[in-house]
Amino acid sequence: MKVIYFHQHFSTPSGAAGTRSYEMAQKLLERGHEVAMICGSYGVGTSGLHGPFVNGLRKGVVEGIEIIELKLPYSNKDGFGKRTLTFLKFAFKSIRIALNQKYDLLFATTTPLTAGIPGIISKMLRRKTFVFEVRDLWPELPKAMGVITNPIVLTLMSWLEWSSYHSADACIGLAPGIVEGIKKRGIPEELIDMVPNGCDLKLFNKRSGGVGWRPEGVNDNDLMAVFTGAHGVANGLDAVLDAALILKQKIRNDIKLVFVGDGKLKQELKQKALESGLDNCIFLDPIPKIKLAGLLAQADLGLMILANVPAFYYGTSPNKFFDYIATGIAVLNNYPGWLADMIEEHECGLTVEPDNPEDFAGKLIYAADNRHILQEMGINARKLAEDKFDRQKLAGKFVDILEKVYRDHEKIC
Missing domain, CATH: 3.40.50.2000 (Glycogen Phosphorylase B;)
Structure with a gap:
């Protein structure tokens, strides 16, 4: 099957961001599937593409993954308003891609919560298989932190959360509380799986004999x-x-x-x-x-x-x-x-x-x-x-879930 994978903050290992989506995409390729990764330009990450943007995007293949990078710079230093605008721009540009690309399964991962929008539209208009991955519970977390207090905004976000979960053929949560949060929104337990972040056992290994280092100001005995x-x-x-x-x-x-x-x-x-x-x-x-x-x-x-x-x-x-x-x-x-x-x-x-x-x-x-x-x-x-938490085993479980959801969806259709 061909998977179109929406992750605004995607990065390869060459960047300084998390590489979960990269690892999952590699496991999909290993199992014989195709992957098109749709992402933005994340400040601490890198898509692996280095050519110029043309009409607001650039395309290429990085280690077997088809990359479509939208020219939407994002930084953790950005203010709330600027980040929100970037999230919405990514979502609406992603809708266009979701409606025009050829694929079998649409996978979208948060954050932000707006990542679910292309999946909702694709499900509604093209009846495509849709799997939604939840990395943080929104709007619960920003509400609990007091970051978002406007009742209208919270209501809209709650609606988007509900719509994303209920439009999806299956949901994946990264932590026990996330799985419980999805259940509370009315999703049956059998449609939810937990696949936590995992460990890169080859790259991170204190006892592998690789070259380690300490920054200036830290002594060997500290x-x-x-x-x-x-x-x-x-x-x-x-x-x-x-x-x-x-x-x-x-x-x-x-x-x-x-x-x-x-x-x-x-x-x-x-x-x-x-x-x-x-x-x-x-x-x-x-x-x-x-x-x-x-x-x-x-x-x-x-x-x-x-x-x-x-x-x-x-x-x-x-x-x-x-x-x-x-x-x-x-x-x-x-x-x-x-x-x-x-x-x-x-x-x-x-x-x-x-x-x-x-x-x-x-x-x-x-x-x-x-x-x-x-x-x-x-x-x-x-x-x-x-x-x-072996990431290779968890990635295998991830692919198993997508394959099963796609097979079940095809039987119904």
């Missing part, structure tokens, strides 16, 4: 705790700076906190660290996955940080967690939920009480003073990655 990803409101990175201040007060200069990524609040965080004299905090720009793997190979801890919003507890599936455990490093997690539960069950890291900088700093000090325990936790983390 405990290096690394956060990777967006620096936005949802990430709650002030919690790390608060812990860093306590570490300075306790004169624990042997603990370094490294931030890798970009986002709306990055400059504000850097300024706060500078004004507070937090030379134990080191900020790096986004780096390609290959280089990130080298950094994590030299890390002692991976930081799983989110704002203390209950909707996050069981409703997110962050890429960074899976990169950490694949590497084989312990994880320090600062919010409750399914990941914290796993960390405790499999003894692969430390959990911190939310909004408690003293506990956060105390756990970092404990980690620095008990490196042998960290090593054991790292071994457990790698085992968890291999046993439950």
